Amino acid sequence: MKYDESLRTPEVRLKEAEQVGAQLRTLRIARGMTQSETAARAGVSRSTAVLLEQGDESRTLSQVLRYLHALEPGLTLAGLLKDQSAAVRVFNEAPRVQRVHKPKASTGRKAEKDPYDF
Template identity: 45%
Template sequence: MKYKEEPLLTAPHLAESVALGAKLARLRHARKLRQVDAAARAGLARSTAVLIEKGDPSRTLGQIFRYLEAIAPGVTLLASQQEADPALTALAHAEATQRVRALSPTELGALDF
Protein backbone atom coordinates (compact mmCIF):
# COMPACT_ATOMS: atom_id res chain seq x y z
CA MET A 1 0.00 0.00 0.00
CA LYS A 2 1.35 3.43 -0.94
CA TYR A 3 1.04 6.38 1.34
CA LYS A 4 2.51 9.87 1.63
CA GLU A 5 5.74 10.14 3.59
CA GLU A 6 5.67 13.92 4.04
CA PRO A 7 3.33 13.99 7.06
CA LEU A 8 5.48 11.39 8.81
CA LEU A 9 8.76 13.30 8.51
CA THR A 10 10.04 16.30 10.40
CA ALA A 11 10.74 19.56 8.59
CA PRO A 12 14.55 19.12 8.77
CA HIS A 13 14.28 15.65 7.22
CA LEU A 14 12.08 16.98 4.43
CA ALA A 15 14.64 19.71 3.80
CA GLU A 16 17.42 17.09 3.64
CA SER A 17 15.41 15.12 1.12
CA VAL A 18 14.99 18.19 -1.09
CA ALA A 19 18.70 19.03 -0.74
CA LEU A 20 19.65 15.47 -1.76
CA GLY A 21 17.48 15.72 -4.86
CA ALA A 22 18.91 19.11 -5.77
CA LYS A 23 22.47 17.81 -5.46
CA LEU A 24 21.70 14.81 -7.64
CA ALA A 25 20.15 17.11 -10.24
CA ARG A 26 23.19 19.37 -10.11
CA LEU A 27 25.53 16.39 -10.50
CA ARG A 28 23.54 15.18 -13.50
CA HIS A 29 23.64 18.64 -15.02
CA ALA A 30 27.41 18.90 -14.37
CA ARG A 31 27.94 15.58 -16.14
CA LYS A 32 25.86 16.90 -19.07
CA LEU A 33 23.32 14.08 -18.95
CA ARG A 34 19.70 14.48 -19.90
CA GLN A 35 17.26 13.39 -17.25
CA VAL A 36 15.63 10.86 -19.57
CA ASP A 37 19.03 9.28 -20.35
CA ALA A 38 20.00 9.03 -16.68
CA ALA A 39 16.63 7.47 -15.86
CA ALA A 40 17.00 4.93 -18.67
CA ARG A 41 20.49 3.98 -17.48
CA ALA A 42 19.11 3.47 -13.97
CA GLY A 43 16.17 1.43 -15.21
CA LEU A 44 13.70 4.00 -13.91
CA ALA A 45 10.88 5.92 -15.48
CA ARG A 46 11.61 9.57 -16.19
CA SER A 47 8.78 10.49 -13.83
CA THR A 48 10.65 8.68 -11.03
CA ALA A 49 13.81 10.61 -11.90
CA VAL A 50 11.82 13.84 -11.66
CA LEU A 51 10.57 12.84 -8.21
CA ILE A 52 14.09 11.90 -7.06
CA GLU A 53 15.45 15.27 -8.17
CA LYS A 54 12.54 17.08 -6.49
CA GLY A 55 13.44 15.34 -3.23
CA ASP A 56 10.33 13.20 -2.90
CA PRO A 57 10.84 11.23 0.34
CA SER A 58 8.70 8.35 -0.96
CA ARG A 59 11.47 7.25 -3.35
CA THR A 60 13.32 4.18 -2.12
CA LEU A 61 16.98 4.19 -1.25
CA GLY A 62 17.53 1.61 -3.97
CA GLN A 63 16.09 3.95 -6.59
CA ILE A 64 18.33 6.77 -5.38
CA PHE A 65 21.43 4.53 -5.48
CA ARG A 66 20.58 3.31 -8.99
CA TYR A 67 20.05 6.87 -10.18
CA LEU A 68 23.36 7.99 -8.65
CA GLU A 69 25.18 5.06 -10.28
CA ALA A 70 23.66 6.00 -13.64
CA ILE A 71 24.82 9.60 -13.28
CA ALA A 72 28.24 9.04 -11.73
CA PRO A 73 29.42 5.41 -11.74
CA GLY A 74 31.53 4.56 -8.71
CA VAL A 75 30.66 7.71 -6.75
CA THR A 76 29.28 7.09 -3.27
CA LEU A 77 26.28 8.91 -1.88
CA LEU A 78 28.50 10.61 0.70
CA ALA A 79 30.95 11.80 -1.97
CA SER A 80 28.10 13.15 -4.06
CA GLN A 81 26.89 15.20 -1.11
CA GLN A 82 30.36 16.65 -0.47
CA GLU A 83 30.40 18.00 -4.03
CA ALA A 84 34.05 17.06 -4.61
CA ASP A 85 33.37 15.80 -8.13
CA PRO A 86 35.52 17.49 -10.80
CA ALA A 87 32.45 18.01 -13.01
CA LEU A 88 30.79 19.99 -10.22
CA THR A 89 33.92 22.09 -9.78
CA ALA A 90 33.94 22.88 -13.50
CA LEU A 91 30.23 23.73 -13.42
CA ALA A 92 30.71 26.05 -10.42
CA HIS A 93 33.57 27.80 -12.23
CA ALA A 94 31.46 28.23 -15.36
CA GLU A 95 28.55 29.61 -13.33
CA ALA A 96 30.69 32.03 -11.33
CA THR A 97 30.00 35.62 -12.17
CA GLN A 98 32.92 37.56 -13.53
CA ARG A 99 33.61 40.92 -12.01
CA VAL A 100 33.64 43.69 -14.53
CA ARG A 101 35.39 46.91 -13.64
CA ALA A 102 34.67 50.30 -15.06
CA LEU A 103 37.08 51.59 -17.70
CA SER A 104 39.40 54.44 -16.80
CA PRO A 105 39.13 57.69 -18.77
CA THR A 106 42.32 56.75 -20.66
CA GLU A 107 40.88 53.37 -21.65
CA LEU A 108 37.61 55.01 -22.70
CA GLY A 109 39.56 57.52 -24.81
CA ALA A 110 41.42 54.69 -26.54
CA LEU A 111 38.08 53.20 -27.56
CA ASP A 112 36.74 56.47 -28.94
CA PHE A 113 36.72 56.45 -32.75
Protein backbone atom coordinates in the same frame (compact mmCIF):
# COMPACT_ATOMS: atom_id res chain seq x y z
CA MET B 1 -1.80 1.34 -0.46
CA LYS B 2 0.80 4.10 -0.45
CA TYR B 3 1.27 6.39 2.50
CA ASP B 4 2.12 10.06 2.43
CA GLU B 5 5.63 9.87 3.87
CA SER B 6 5.81 13.64 4.35
CA LEU B 7 3.31 13.39 7.21
CA ARG B 8 5.60 11.02 9.10
CA THR B 9 8.94 12.62 8.23
CA PRO B 10 10.44 15.47 10.28
CA GLU B 11 10.71 18.77 8.43
CA VAL B 12 14.52 18.78 8.68
CA ARG B 13 14.64 15.41 6.87
CA LEU B 14 12.32 16.66 4.15
CA LYS B 15 14.73 19.56 3.56
CA GLU B 16 17.62 17.09 3.35
CA ALA B 17 15.74 15.06 0.77
CA GLU B 18 15.25 18.23 -1.29
CA GLN B 19 18.98 18.98 -1.04
CA VAL B 20 19.90 15.48 -2.23
CA GLY B 21 17.50 15.90 -5.14
CA ALA B 22 19.00 19.27 -6.05
CA GLN B 23 22.51 17.80 -5.92
CA LEU B 24 21.46 14.92 -8.19
CA ARG B 25 19.98 17.43 -10.64
CA THR B 26 23.12 19.59 -10.58
CA LEU B 27 25.28 16.51 -11.16
CA ARG B 28 23.11 15.42 -14.09
CA ILE B 29 23.32 18.85 -15.70
CA ALA B 30 27.07 19.05 -15.04
CA ARG B 31 27.49 15.69 -16.77
CA GLY B 32 25.42 16.90 -19.74
CA MET B 33 22.82 14.16 -19.42
CA THR B 34 19.06 14.28 -19.85
CA GLN B 35 16.60 12.98 -17.30
CA SER B 36 15.42 10.37 -19.79
CA GLU B 37 18.93 9.12 -20.47
CA THR B 38 19.81 8.97 -16.78
CA ALA B 39 16.53 7.27 -15.88
CA ALA B 40 17.09 4.62 -18.54
CA ARG B 41 20.60 3.94 -17.25
CA ALA B 42 19.29 3.72 -13.69
CA GLY B 43 16.39 1.45 -14.60
CA VAL B 44 13.72 3.88 -13.41
CA SER B 45 11.02 5.77 -15.26
CA ARG B 46 11.47 9.40 -16.23
CA SER B 47 8.71 10.36 -13.82
CA THR B 48 10.70 8.69 -11.03
CA ALA B 49 13.77 10.65 -12.15
CA VAL B 50 11.75 13.85 -11.81
CA LEU B 51 10.68 12.85 -8.30
CA LEU B 52 14.26 11.95 -7.35
CA GLU B 53 15.51 15.35 -8.47
CA GLN B 54 12.69 17.07 -6.59
CA GLY B 55 13.76 15.27 -3.42
CA ASP B 56 10.57 13.25 -3.07
CA GLU B 57 10.91 11.52 0.29
CA SER B 58 9.00 8.42 -0.79
CA ARG B 59 11.68 7.34 -3.29
CA THR B 60 13.69 4.35 -2.13
CA LEU B 61 17.34 4.45 -1.22
CA SER B 62 17.91 1.90 -3.97
CA GLN B 63 16.46 4.27 -6.56
CA VAL B 64 18.61 7.15 -5.30
CA LEU B 65 21.76 5.00 -5.40
CA ARG B 66 21.00 3.61 -8.87
CA TYR B 67 20.35 7.12 -10.19
CA LEU B 68 23.62 8.33 -8.67
CA HIS B 69 25.47 5.35 -10.18
CA ALA B 70 23.97 6.13 -13.59
CA LEU B 71 25.33 9.67 -13.31
CA GLU B 72 28.78 8.99 -11.90
CA PRO B 73 29.59 5.34 -11.10
CA GLY B 74 32.58 6.07 -8.85
CA LEU B 75 30.80 8.65 -6.69
CA THR B 76 29.36 7.54 -3.37
CA LEU B 77 26.30 9.06 -1.74
CA ALA B 78 28.58 10.51 0.93
CA GLY B 79 30.72 11.99 -1.85
CA LEU B 80 27.66 13.56 -3.45
CA LEU B 81 26.70 15.12 -0.13
CA LYS B 82 30.23 16.48 0.34
CA ASP B 83 30.37 17.93 -3.20
CA GLN B 84 33.21 15.61 -4.23
CA SER B 85 32.19 15.33 -7.88
CA ALA B 86 34.80 16.83 -10.21
CA ALA B 87 32.09 17.41 -12.82
CA VAL B 88 30.06 19.53 -10.40
CA ARG B 89 33.11 21.53 -9.30
CA VAL B 90 34.01 22.34 -12.90
CA PHE B 91 30.37 23.15 -13.66
CA ASN B 92 30.09 25.49 -10.66
CA GLU B 93 33.37 27.25 -11.50
CA ALA B 94 32.52 27.77 -15.17
CA PRO B 95 31.44 31.29 -16.13
CA ARG B 96 27.74 31.56 -16.78
CA VAL B 97 26.56 32.79 -20.13
CA GLN B 98 23.62 35.15 -19.88
CA ARG B 99 21.35 35.85 -22.76
CA VAL B 100 20.85 39.48 -23.58
CA HIS B 101 17.69 40.45 -25.38
CA LYS B 102 18.03 43.38 -27.67
CA PRO B 103 15.07 45.70 -27.92
CA LYS B 104 13.18 45.36 -31.16
CA ALA B 105 13.93 48.01 -33.73
CA SER B 106 11.25 50.62 -34.03
CA THR B 107 9.39 50.49 -37.34
CA GLY B 108 7.12 53.40 -36.61
CA ARG B 109 4.21 51.02 -36.06
CA LYS B 110 2.83 50.10 -32.71
CA ALA B 111 4.46 46.80 -31.81
CA GLU B 112 2.32 43.89 -30.72
CA LYS B 113 2.84 42.69 -27.19
CA ASP B 114 4.93 39.54 -27.07
CA PRO B 115 2.70 36.84 -25.50
CA TYR B 116 5.77 35.32 -23.80
CA ASP B 117 6.92 38.61 -22.26
CA PHE B 118 5.73 38.59 -18.65
